[in-house]
Amino acid sequence: MSVLTRALANTECGEGRVVLVNSGPGVGRTTLLNEFLRQAADSGARVGAATGSSAETGMELGVAAQLFPSDGPLAAGLRLARAIGGGDGGGDGVLPPDADRLFEELCGEFRHGPVVLAVDDVQLADAASLRVLLYLVRRLRTAPVLIVLTEPTGPDAMSPAFQAELLRHPRCRRLRLQPLSPDGVTRMIAPYVDAADTARVAAEFHAVSGGNPLLLRGLVVDHRAARRADRQGQGATVQPVGSAAFAHAALAWAYRDKPVLFDVACGFAVLGRNATPALVACLVDRGADAVARVMTALDTAGLLDGTAFRSALVSKALLEHVDVEVRAGLHRRAAWLLHGDGVPAVDVAHHLLAAPVAEPWAGRTLIAAAEQAVRDGQEEFSLDCLRLAGQYATTEEDRAAVVMARVRIGWEIDPRLVSPWLDELGTALERGHVDSADAAWIVKHLAWQDRFPEAAQSLSVLAGRAGDEPGAQAELHLVRQWLRHTCPALDPDADPAASTAQATAPQPRRLSPASYAVEMLGRVLAEGPGDHAVAMAEEILRGCRFGETAVEALEAALLVLVYAEHPERALFWCEALLREAGDRPTGTQVAILSGIRAEAALRQGALQAAEQYAGRALEAISLHGWGVAIGSPLAALVRAATASGRTWEAGAWLNQDVPEGVFRTRHGLLYMHARGHYHLAVDRPAAALEDFLTCGALAKEWGMDMPAFLPWRTSAAQAHLALGNGGQARTLVREQLARPGGSTPRSRGVSLRLLAATSEIACRPALLRESVNLLESCGDRLELLRSLADLSDVQHRTGAPAKARMTARHARTVADTCGGDALFRRLFKEEASEGDDEPVPLAGDHHGSASLTAAERRVTALAALGHSNREIGRKLFITKSTVEQHLTRVYRKLGVRNRADLGDLLAGTNLAAQAQAMGRASSVAAG
Structure with a gap:
């Protein structure tokens, strides 16, 4: 505003100026222009204003007619415009003969005071009007006129030829508007937010909007609506971001006159953090140059953080206004593109859940995404992936793989989720659709769920494979070691001595923390603790990570430490592993x-x-x-x-x-x-x-x-x-x-x-x-x-x-x-009530108002028997000072002055016997 105000002041000295204002969508160039024109008019300047529109781009001299209305003080400008821009006039660089006369006539109007000619969205002006503007710009040395033009950054900017001609002028200045800073956001929202919440809300609003004023206004409207609802007792909670007004604001900046901005913005919204200009171009079928220009516009509007929208709320608001079928098509195409580029399965799965793709790779991707999601603490998303993966399963093997994934993931979330699938898994195991590693899992799950007969049957199936299937022998050994220290009754035929010999005999086998850990635990339970077992357990734990290492390995290694009389080391490792879990x-x-x-x-x-x-x-x-x-x-x-x-x-x-x-x-x-x-x-x-x-x-x-x-x-x-x-x-x-x-x-x-x-x-x-x-x-x-x-x-x-x-x-x-x-x-046979600090009424108290805590009562009993403060402290294991403090409170509560009065008081009640009993109990406690 200060730049524009100075430029207007300079026109009063006969120095014409041109200011070109550009910005990203929603940053506020139109608002700035309107406010400046209002101030200019209030200062006495004559204002001619026009707005470009895609609907009027083909209307000859449409913008010039707005600038110089025929019934206004600058009507001579319209006659000049018709002479210069009408038909082909001036198009070949040759001016009509009366152009200079008409310009002198217009300058006569300029001498009556400063003039501001403003065109908003000049990139949408018709060609004839643009010729008129350039004619005026070339003559600003002799015309006290300020010309203010606005245009957006990105794909809708004005033509390069017009820009080059305009910026060649020595008195032309480009003014680029930036989004508001955090301090600017604070000042903007301060009138509408409680003072105590201003800093917090400003930070949240800036994080969501990037300082974009249009989006900020939507956030403020939603915030005020929520606050009013809360004050009216409607149970609403004042949130930092809202929905309705914010969504409308997001739509307003994205859906401009040309659809390319909206289409590309939706591409960025769909792809999220995986967006790149090339991927977006493929997704929305637009040229790479157009995407790059839109990306520049979004970036200058403060909406992008790298190649993704700063806030998911912006993406959500945009996609809510896309046709359902079109949105599903975007998600399907995004899933294809991302899968082809090898991005993480979780990212592809988000698009598959939004729009399923009936391809073999989709089911495998969903299972992989589910396994990763549960490690990241996204349990519901993981289960959603598995439900959809089940729909892709067309063969018994595929179905068994999906069910096994549900069992593995359900186990990590809560083992109760495993129960409904165990029967189906048992059937798949008998039919040979489950490999040895999964068969071992089935045995463990059935045993965990108190289904020992089915677990024994599954164990028999796994044992039958041990001689034929590679890896089955190792899995059988591992599951039997686990059963040995968890459910030994399930495998009574297993020979512990043979298992121990097998565990100790040198043999080539797959490196498995779980295998070593369960063997160590079995050895400790059978033979007693040893330094070797403790060292092995800690070595295993050093290589373990929460969420990555099988829980059987963690449990067995930690229990080795517990049962080997090293609970402090077990606590250390438990706490270290749980720290990795974070807030889960x-x-x-x-x-x-x-x-x-x-x-x-x-x-x-x-x-x-x-x-x-x-x-x-x-x-x-x-x-x-x-x-x-x-x-x-x-x-x-x-x-x-x-x-x-x-x-x-x-x-x-x-x-x-x-x-x-x-x-x-x-x-x-x-x-x-x-x-x-x-x-x-x-x-x-x-x-x-x-x-x-x-x-x-x-x-x-x-x-x-x-x-x-x-x-x-x-x-x-x-x-x-x-x-x-x-x-x-x-x-x-x-x-x-x-x-x-x-x-x-x-x-x-x-x-x-x-x-x-x-x-x-x-x-x-x-x-x-x-x-x-x-x-x-x-x-x-x-x-x-x-x-x-x-x-x-x-x-x-x-x-x-x-x-x-x-x-x-x-x-x-x-x-x-x-x-x-x-x-x-x-x-120590010490008489005490539950909660030493609760007041205990004195039976037979003639005053009816004094009460003592249990601790004070014990001190009182011993004092009444004639024990000194030091003796009382020794008997009750408290300091002499504590005894004195107790007695001071007792004297005040009972209204007595010394021990003699205390003895008289007790002697007159039924507490004398109680005092003697308490004294004997305290003597026993003192040894």
Whole structure:
């Protein structure tokens, strides 16, 4: 605007000027021109304005007639135009004889003040009018006239000959309008957006529109409409971008007088990020030069980011106004072109879903796209691809391939999606339409879904192929290794010794992380942990990537670390893999990794973390999708809730329905073991013993009787101790110490604690001290808390109260770090209500208004018995300062001044006996 204003000022000095304004579509050259003409007219200038139109291109002197109306002050200009441009006048460069006289007549009008002649869309002006304009431009040295012309960039620009003649003039200036900057967008929308939201909305609007004013106006209109609806309580949400006005704005700039802009813009919209000028030219059947010019126009309008539209909303708005059949044809042609250029299958699949192509390559492309999409977290798109691929399948082999893809992808999303397709896959396997690798998958899926008879039949089919089909032997070995540590009851004829020998014997075979991982896990469960297994597991995990490595390999390698007493390493790798998953909260891999995190956290005594991870595992896929593996996350939840003292919650988890086949799997052993500990916590030692012994019998039968995996003997020993069977408990503990893996720090530490419980009291301190040292070294804070409690009790009994108090304080610290407060109170027989900070009314309180928290009540009880603040602190394992703070609040609540008044108050109520009982309980807790 400032450039145009200065040019107008210069005409008052007798200096004619020409300004050529061009821009991309929708940037605002017409708006700029109209605003300038209004200001020029207000300043006293005489204005002649015209607009070119494709409908009037053939109308001779149509634009000149608009500039010089016959009844206006510049009517002489129309007579000049007719003399110059009418018919063939001036077309051969020879001016009519009266042209100079008519020009002098027009200049006489110019002397009455500055004149502005403006033509919008000059590229659409008729040829005669263009000759008149050039005649005037050549004489601007003597005419105080400002000529302003506008044209678009791109395919609709004015002819090169006219441009060359125009720009040759020394007083002609080209002015190119650019889209608005982020600051310009902010200033434009500020009057229409809440001040607090202006910065955020401006950034979003600029990202969508690229600063294009026409699109911005559409966004503002939609934003204001949404805001009004929200204020009227219609439940609308104020969105950064809208639909109706924005779509109309997109259509307005794209659908100009010539269809080439719209056609090419739609080509860019269809191809998206795969658009190139050559591809768009092939897609819309336009010349490469035309496409390049349109691309320039779109780029100068701020609409392109590279070769794609800056916002998908622009593409969507354009394509919504394309005929359905035409749009489908564009998508089909795009699918052909992109497939031929070898672009990623996912990009081709988008076009196939919009307009199917009945070609063999289409089905394969859709399957490949579905597999990639699920790795990218696009589950719905993946399933859409598979549904369409099923329609392309014409043979049984093709149908089996599609169904197998649905099973693989459904497994990654949620195993419940696999169930409807397993029957069809079993039939395809029997008919030989499924290869060995897929056959192994079928066995695993059937076993996971608690369909053991069908899984056994599929395993037999795979075993029958082992001698004839290449690769079948390797797949059979892998699936049997997996069954050995997951569902050993499914393959009872397999010889574990032979499998182990085969695994250890040097032999050429395909490199497979899953194969090595499941072999390592089977070896750890059968032979106990070893450094070699741990090193192999970590080596496998270093080469694994979330979403790329088979979940069986990840699970087996991580469980090797867990059962080899390295839960901290398992947690490290779980967290590293889940970080690769990003914000993806669901899926089978997320579920399994979260379940392993829960088991590892439980072995570190981190109760809250174990509950959190197990809960996340159950949320990642459906309960039905967990199949027989549901036993593992439920076991972690039950163990954590039981140890935290929330036995009612553990009981609720145990009331969840689980498949019957759970109890024929490794997951069932963990589940029964957790259930046994629940029975112990609720004082049902006989039921607990039954669960533990059943676990032991199955573990022996399945060749996975390894204490680091399932310490059923020490658990059964606890049940025997609760039943008073010390001798049987001692026998079980000694058996566990002698088992492979029984000497690991965690297993040995637990065993020594229980061995101490069955030994003479004089032998107990040494056993318990070793137990504490071992459990501290392995990091299992929950078992450490139990050993510390037993050691504190023994130290108290053997006449070492000071040591007992130190041990109890240590236990208090451990309990605080692992969330074992409830277990601490139970082990130290400390009386406490659920939630120490809840106020507990004083029974018999004559004032009727005083209430104490449970912690204050314990301090009050001991103070009333005459204990000093230091003694109270020692007994309750709190600092002297904390005791003083509690007593200060107690005095204020009860309205007393000192201990004597407190004793009198309690003596006058029925709390004296309660205080003495609490004092005895606190003495026991202090050791």
